[in-house]
Amino acid sequence: MTDKQILLLPGPTPVPPRVALAMARPAINHRGPEFSELLHTVTQGLKRVFKTNNDVVILTASGTGGMEAAVANLLSPGDKALVVTVGVFGERFVKIAQRFGVETEVLAFPYGQAADPAAVAERLARDKAGEIKAILVQHNETSTGVLNDIEAISKARGDHPALLVVDTISGLAAADLRVDEWGIDVAIAGSQKAFMVPPGLTMLSLSDRAWQAVEKCKNHRYYLDLKDARNYGLKGQTPHTPAVSLLYGLKEALAMLEEETLEKSFRRHACLRDMVRAGIKALGLEPLADDRVASPSVTAVKVPAGLKPADITVPLREKHGVVVAGGQGQVKDRVFRIGHLGYVNHMDVLSGLAALEEVLASLGVISVSGIGVAKALEVYQKFNA
Amino acid sequence: MTDKQILLLPGPTPVPPRVALAMARPAINHRGPEFSELLHTVTQGLKRVFKTNNDVVILTASGTGGMEAAVANLLSPGDKALVVTVGVFGERFVKIAQRFGVETEVLAFPYGQAADPAAVAERLARDKAGEIKAILVQHNETSTGVLNDIEAISKARGDHPALLVVDTISGLAAADLRVDEWGIDVAIAGSQKAFMVPPGLTMLSLSDRAWQAVEKCKNHRYYLDLKDARNYGLKGQTPHTPAVSLLYGLKEALAMLEEETLEKSFRRHACLRDMVRAGIKALGLEPLADDRVASPSVTAVKVPAGLKPADITVPLREKHGVVVAGGQGQVKDRVFRIGHLGYVNHMDVLSGLAALEEVLASLGVISVSGIGVAKALEVYQKFNA
Numbered sequence: 001m002t003d004k005q006i007l008l009l010p011g012p013t014p015v016p017p018r019v020a021l022a023m024a025r026p027a028i029n030h031r032g033p034e035f036s037e038l039l040h041t042v043t044q045g046l047k048r049v050f051k052t053n054n055d056v057v058i059l060t061a062s063g064t065g066g067m068e069a070a071v072a073n074l075l076s077p078g079d080k081a082l083v084v085t086v087g088v089f090g091e092r093f094v095k096i097a098q099r100f101g102v103e104t105e106v107l108a109f110p111y112g113q114a115a116d117p118a119a120v121a122e123r124l125a126r127d128k129a130g131e132i133k134a135i136l137v138q139h140n141e142t143s144t145g146v147l148n149d150i151e152a153i154s155k156a157r158g159d160h161p162a163l164l165v166v167d168t169i170s171g172l173a174a175a176d177l178r179v180d181e182w183g184i185d186v187a188i189a190g191s192q193k194a195f196m197v198p199p200g201l202t203m204l205s206l207s208d209r210a211w212q213a214v215e216k217c218k219n220h221r222y223y224l225d226l227k228d229a230r231n232y233g234l235k236g237q238t239p240h241t242p243a244v245s246l247l248y249g250l251k252e253a254l255a256m257l258e259e260e261t262l263e264k265s266f267r268r269h270a271c272l273r274d275m276v277r278a279g280i281k282a283l284g285l286e287p288l289a290d291d292r293v294a295s296p297s298v299t300a301v302k303v304p305a306g307l308k309p310a311d312i313t314v315p316l317r318e319k320h321g322v323v324v325a326g327g328q329g330q331v332k333d334r335v336f337r338i339g340h341l342g343y344v345n346h347m348d349v350l351s352g353l354a355a356l357e358e359v360l361a362s363l364g365v366i367s368v369s370g371i372g373v374a375k376a377l378e379v380y381q382k383f384n385a
Numbered sequence: 386m387t388d389k390q391i392l393l394l395p396g397p398t399p400v401p402p403r404v405a406l407a408m409a410r411p412a413i414n415h416r417g418p419e420f421s422e423l424l425h426t427v428t429q430g431l432k433r434v435f436k437t438n439n440d441v442v443i444l445t446a447s448g449t450g451g452m453e454a455a456v457a458n459l460l461s462p463g464d465k466a467l468v469v470t471v472g473v474f475g476e477r478f479v480k481i482a483q484r485f486g487v488e489t490e491v492l493a494f495p496y497g498q499a500a501d502p503a504a505v506a507e508r509l510a511r512d513k514a515g516e517i518k519a520i521l522v523q524h525n526e527t528s529t530g531v532l533n534d535i536e537a538i539s540k541a542r543g544d545h546p547a548l549l550v551v552d553t554i555s556g557l558a559a560a561d562l563r564v565d566e567w568g569i570d571v572a573i574a575g576s577q578k579a580f581m582v583p584p585g586l587t588m589l590s591l592s593d594r595a596w597q598a599v600e601k602c603k604n605h606r607y608y609l610d611l612k613d614a615r616n617y618g619l620k621g622q623t624p625h626t627p628a629v630s631l632l633y634g635l636k637e638a639l640a641m642l643e644e645e646t647l648e649k650s651f652r653r654h655a656c657l658r659d660m661v662r663a664g665i666k667a668l669g670l671e672p673l674a675d676d677r678v679a680s681p682s683v684t685a686v687k688v689p690a691g692l693k694p695a696d697i698t699v700p701l702r703e704k705h706g707v708v709v710a711g712g713q714g715q716v717k718d719r720v721f722r723i724g725h726l727g728y729v730n731h732m733d734v735l736s737g738l739a740a741l742e743e744v745l746a747s748l749g750v751i752s753v754s755g756i757g758v759a760k761a762l763e764v765y766q767k768f769n770a
Contacts, residue, residue: 005411012412012629023630024405026390027397027583029708060447060585064625065608072605099607192626198412200445200585200628220457220605222484223450240449241577243585243628244397245408323414 005321008352010142010170010298012192012199013342015249019196022252023245030244036236038247043233045254046203049172049262050187052179054205057229060243063169063190066202068096069224070165070186071136074210076218077101079133082123082162084115084153088143088329089167093136100219105132111331112300114293115148121156133213134163139187140171143328145300145337146289147175154182163210169193169202173257174269174297174341185210193297194265196256196343197249206230269296271383272340272349275376279353280338282375284366288335297341300327302334304365309336312359320355346380390706393737395527395555395683397577397584398727400634404581407637408630415629421621423632428618430639431588434557434647435572437564439590442614445628448554448575451587453481454609455550455571456521459595461603462486464518467508467547469500469538473528473714474552478521485604490517496716497685499678500533506541518598519548524572525556528713530685530722531674532560539567548595554578554587558642559654559682559726570595578682579650581641581728582634591615654681656768657725657734660761664738665723667760669751673720682726685712687719689750694721697744705740731765 007014028034039058046056059065071093075081080103083094090108097104107123109115115137124132135157140147154164163185168177172187173194179187185207192199206214206226214227228239257265273296277287280301288300303309309326313336316322325337340349353372361368392399413419424443431441444450456478460466465488468479475493482489492508494500500522509517520542525532539549548570553562557572558579564572570592577584591599591611599612613624642650658681662672665686673685688694694711698721701707710722725734738757746753 005413007412007414009414012415012626015412015630020409024400024409027392027400027577028390029392029394029710030397030584031710032702032708060445061450061608062445062626062628065446068608096607100605190626192412198628198630199415199626200631220485222481223446223453224608241397241447241575241584243447243583243631245400245583245630246585246628317417323417325414325416 003321005323006348006352007323008339008344008348009323009325010337010339010341013196013339013344015198016196016256016343018256019249019252023249025248028244030242031237035244038251039233039236039238042247042251042254045258049257050179050205051177051181052205054179054207055230056203056205057226057233058201058203058238058242059224059229060200060240061202061224062199063188063202064092065224066169066188066190066204067093067167069204069226070188071096071100071102072219072221072224073217073226074134074163074165074186074213075100075102078103080105080131081134081136082107082132084120084135084137085109086113086115086138086144086146086148087111087141089138089141091329093167097136111144111329112146112288114146115153117149117152117156120153121158124157124160124162127160130161132162134165136165139166139168139177140175140295140297142170142298144288144331145295145298146293147171147295150177150184151182154184163213170297170341173262173265176266179205191246191250194342195250196253197246200243200246201250266296267383269340271380272344272346273299275346275349275379276338276340278379279372279376282371283357283360288331298337298339300331300335300337303336307363308333311363312336315359315362316355320358322352322355350376388706390708391733391737392708393724393729393733394708394710395722395724395726396575398581398724398729400583401581401641401728403641404634404637408634410633413629415627416622420629423636424618424621427632427636427639430643434642435564435590436562436566437590439564439592440615441588441590442611442618443586443588443623443627444609444614445585445625446587446609447584448573448587449477450609451554451573451575451589452478452552454589454611455573456481456485456487457604457606457609458602458611459519459548459550459571459598460485460487463488465490465516466519466521467492467517469505469520469522470494471498471500471523471529471531471533472496472526474523474526476714478552482521496529496714497531497673499531500538502534502537502541505538506543509542509545509547512545515546517547519550521550524551524553524562525560525680525682527555527683529673529716530680530683531678532556532680535562535569536567539569548598555682555726558647558650561651564590576631576635579727580635581638582631585628585631586635651681652768654725656765657729657731658684660731660734660764661723661725663764664757664761667756668742668745673716683722683724685716685720685722688721692748693718696748697721700744700747701740704744707737707740735761
């Protein structure tokens with residue numbers, strides 16, 4: 001009965017039944033009044049999650065489409081961007097920027113480490129001519145399970161005029177992000193992460209300075225044109241036919257987040273993170289990222305010597321219905337990833353850890369003792385004392 | 386009780402309950418074996434609808450994203466395209482091509498008329514140097530309710546090397562399209578039309594000649610990169626997180642189309658078209674398009690002198706829950722549009738015509754006699770004799 005799955009993925013996350021029901025609402029005219037109301041409600045709800053008074057636009061695309069929208073609408077061919085990378089999705093920013101003719105300077109940190117704000121400050125201080133038009137960086141790097149300190153990176157920018165573009169696709173609503181307070185010019189989110197909705201929507205906030213850059217930008221875009229999205233948004237529409245069913249789902253998910261409160265969502269994700277880390281360490285495994293920079297959304301776990309990620313992920317799925325992710329990029333063959341993001345609670349993590357213990361025992365790595373679950377429960381008790 | 390709506394839109398169409406249920410399936414890992422099977426099944430089903438052995442790729446975007454993908458992957462800046470326009474979506478092809486640096490030559494036909502294949506043949510005959518790299522044209526023009534004769538346009542191409550790129554977003558599965566038999570290099574479809582699925586997916590078929598053009602194309606693209614889509618497709622994946630819930634819906638909708646059969650779907654849409662046209666003519670209204678080129682998906686209806694489209698569309702929705710579309714482009718203020726596309730049957734059309742008769746009577750244009758419904762029923766009987 002392993003068709004009854006527990007998804008421990010860094011997205012897509014499980015979809016709550018009430019979100020699934022909301023998505024089954026009858027179709028509506030996306031040029032009619034019902035849609036305008038839906039778009040307005042969702043946009044206002046998103047602004048509260050982004051913690052911003054900036055414009056928020058919604059595009060029918062997955063998160064990578066949002067990353068491309070940020071690049072293609074802000075940066076012209078020949079413009080220079082400083083891309084701060086700590087894993088695969090930082091590298092994706094580099095590829096997108098290069099495909100769109102942007103000159104990229106990469107400030108790379110090793111997989112498993114966070115970006116050093118001091119290094120960003122140092123690089124910008126040397127850019128006396130103000131050649132760097134934008135800093136592209138991840139809030140949460142999904143491939144390594146690292147949370148960057150965006151507040152510190154924004155402070156490191158100081159008075160440098162570069163726009164700060166933050167991919168918070170797997171971060172927003174799981175970890176705090178304060179778009180206005182931290183001065184984030186563009187923040188990019190996705191529906192299938194802490195928002196608990198199936199994939200297909202990407203949401204972006206843009207500051208006034210970002211819109212000024214959009215006005216001047218000469219890069220190619222049509223479907224992902226952000227100015228078109230803003231202008232249609234003023235009349236309660238989208239330029240192109242939107243994924244209406246997903247918007248209904250997002251409206252419901254935003255209501256759920258407001259009921260839980262953002263603060264409690266952050267705390268829930270922090271608790272799950274600490275439970276996973278305590279559990280895997282007790283089972284003799286090591287996380288890729290240090291505790292101090294550990295992501296609340298996903299934990300990349302090093303595979304024991306002599307094993308491949310599939311040795312663990314395949315029996316987890318086939319024997320126990322526990323779906324975790326493999327590795328990506330430079331650590332593709334060295335880690336598997338346990339997601340603890342979105343519609344996931346401590347019970348999912350406890351049973352996932354129990355399954356992991358069984359799989360490791362079957363592989364002869366450890367013997368079954370219950371220690372993984374026990375250590376995770378201690379964390380749970382501490383968070384809920 | 387006008388929240389009980391009858392959607393007579395040229396997309397999004399009503400979603401069948403079994404499609405809505407399919408979309409509520411639990412989330413899965415889009416990098417796992419369940420997804421590979423889903424993608425394979427859907428892709429094979431799409432090939433049967435496209436009537437092609439060419440590759441078919443699926444992108445998470447609405448139809449306009451598919452149109453952009455065709456332009457950005459086939460045509461480099463400076464390349465020349467012949468854009469055959471008969472309405473708003475033809476003009477959209479012009480805009481997209483221009484935004485991506487493509488030199489456009491527009492062969493425009495008046496709103497309400499179909500493209501003349503002889504004019505296409507004449508223009509290509511003059512292009513001795515083979516400067517025209519692609520012909521961009523709509524199969525079904527949603528803004529005017531006109532069906533172009535793609536088979537004749539393909540024949541008009543003759544031996545000219547231009548690629549034939551066909552937007553069949555609102556045509557496919559409602560009207561016959563034979564990608565292989567007619568030599569269509571790229572066909573672009575969308576989920577929210579005759580496929581009866583909410584918006585958010587666009588599907589493209591590409592011929593070998595189209596792939597050769599993709600290899601040489603220097604235009605900017607990343608999220609909508611078709612070669613990436615093909616390469617990931619070979620391993621049962623998509624390059625970026627796909628709209629999985631919509632793919633589940635599409636799988637179910639394809640099963641419904643196979644049960645109905647494509648031929649019967651074409652016949653159903655033709656019957657609905659003829660019912661609508663007989664009904665509105667009996668009510669003293671005139672379709673924008675001539676019978677010979679009339680679309681099986683949507684009918685643009687001229688608004689009686691002295692009235693605006695909203696005079697008809699607003700009371701239809703507010704009094705009767707019948708949702709039709711306004712005008713677009715050059716005929717924005719002169720037509721409204723009755724969709725008869727997707728999950729729509731003769732009963733929807735009959736009640737829609739009854740509501741239209743009531744609204745026209747309330748406006749003092751006619752008096753109620755039942756003639757619209759009567760004439761539509763005669764057509765229904767003829768089709769089902």
